[in-house]
Amino acid sequence: MMKSARLIIITLTLLTAGFMALLFPTTTAWAQCGGSCNSGCVQSQHAGSRAFIIDQHNLTRIHMTQEMRAHQRWWFTDFFNQYILPAQMMMAEQLTAVGMQQMEIVGALWDAKHQLESQLLFHELTAEAHKDYHSSHGMCTLATAARGLPASDRRAETTTFILGRRSQARQLGNANASAADGPVTDKGDRITQLIRRYCSAQDENNGLRGMCETSSPSATINKDIDYNRLIETPLTIDVDFTDGTTAEGEEEDVFALASNLFSHQVFPRLSQTNAAILANNMMYYDLRSVVAKRSVAE
Numbered sequence: 001m002m003k004s005a006r007l008i009i010i011t012l013t014l015l016t017a018g019f020m021a022l023l024f025p026t027t028t029a030w031a032q033c034g035g036s037c038n039s040g041c042v043q044s045q046h047a048g049s050r051a052f053i054i055d056q057h058n059l060t061r062i063h064m065t066q067e068m069r070a071h072q073r074w075w076f077t078d079f080f081n082q083y084i085l086p087a088q089m090m091m092a093e094q095l096t097a098v099g100m101q102q103m104e105i106v107g108a109l110w111d112a113k114h115q116l117e118s119q120l121l122f123h124e125l126t127a128e129a130h131k132d133y134h135s136s137h138g139m140c141t142l143a144t145a146a147r148g149l150p151a152s153d154r155r156a157e158t159t160t161f162i163l164g165r166r167s168q169a170r171q172l173g174n175a176n177a178s179a180a181d182g183p184v185t186d187k188g189d190r191i192t193q194l195i196r197r198y199c200s201a202q203d204e205n206n207g208l209r210g211m212c213e214t215s216s217p218s219a220t221i222n223k224d225i226d227y228n229r230l231i232e233t234p235l236t237i238d239v240d241f242t243d244g245t246t247a248e249g250e251e252e253d254v255f256a257l258a259s260n261l262f263s264h265q266v267f268p269r270l271s272q273t274n275a276a277i278l279a280n281n282m283m284y285y286d287l288r289s290v291v292a293k294r295s296v297a298e
Helices: 001-023 039-133 139-170 183-198 203-209 228-232 250-261 280-298
Strands: none
Touching: 139 250, 139 280, 183 250, 228 250
16 A cells, blocks of 8 residues: 555656656756857866965965964963963962961961860870879778777877866865865856856846846857757867867866766865864765766766
């Protein structure tokens, strides 16, 4: 089917071409000959045109070569050397200066980095050295406590001894000791101390206002009779009888409490005449027995 259609189209085309050839017959071409030109005329004209075109091409090539060389000379000699090259040199110099400045900044940053890292390393090594060559806080606490315990124990033993000796001297009436002159003087001195340090005007339903001109400091009111506040409650007591100074502060409070707790009423003093009597000697021996029993209690 397709082949038949193709043959029909070819046949019609050939018929049309033959018909057109019959309608329009060919005529002789007269090129630049004025209607009377032959083959020699055509060849001479062709040769002249060819030579002219070649000459024009050569002239054009020469002219273009000269113009390009002139343009090159102007470009490199005038424009490039006067404008481009100086500008590039200045640009290169500026870029070099900026680059060197940037390298200086980068170098400073690197130097600071290494400096900080070195300082950090030194600090870490110093901390490690302190840690390695120093005892721990717990060990120091234990060592300090262990070092202070014997001294504290010895001081406690000395304090107990001095309190016992003081109580014994007070009861026996040793010369230059507390209560050496007897119970009357002892009570008078203790009342004076009460008014000065331990008196509370509010006691006895404000009845002690007549005896206490002003109340004592609140920290020491009734401290001579308050065993719990003076001895039991505080973790430490500032008592040191080895310094050789006059009793003051808590030392005075401890002596006052001991005087109220033990041998509140001291014995009357024997004169040399009464001490020579045998019966009084027996009574004095009984007195010493009481003092011995009190020393055990103390």
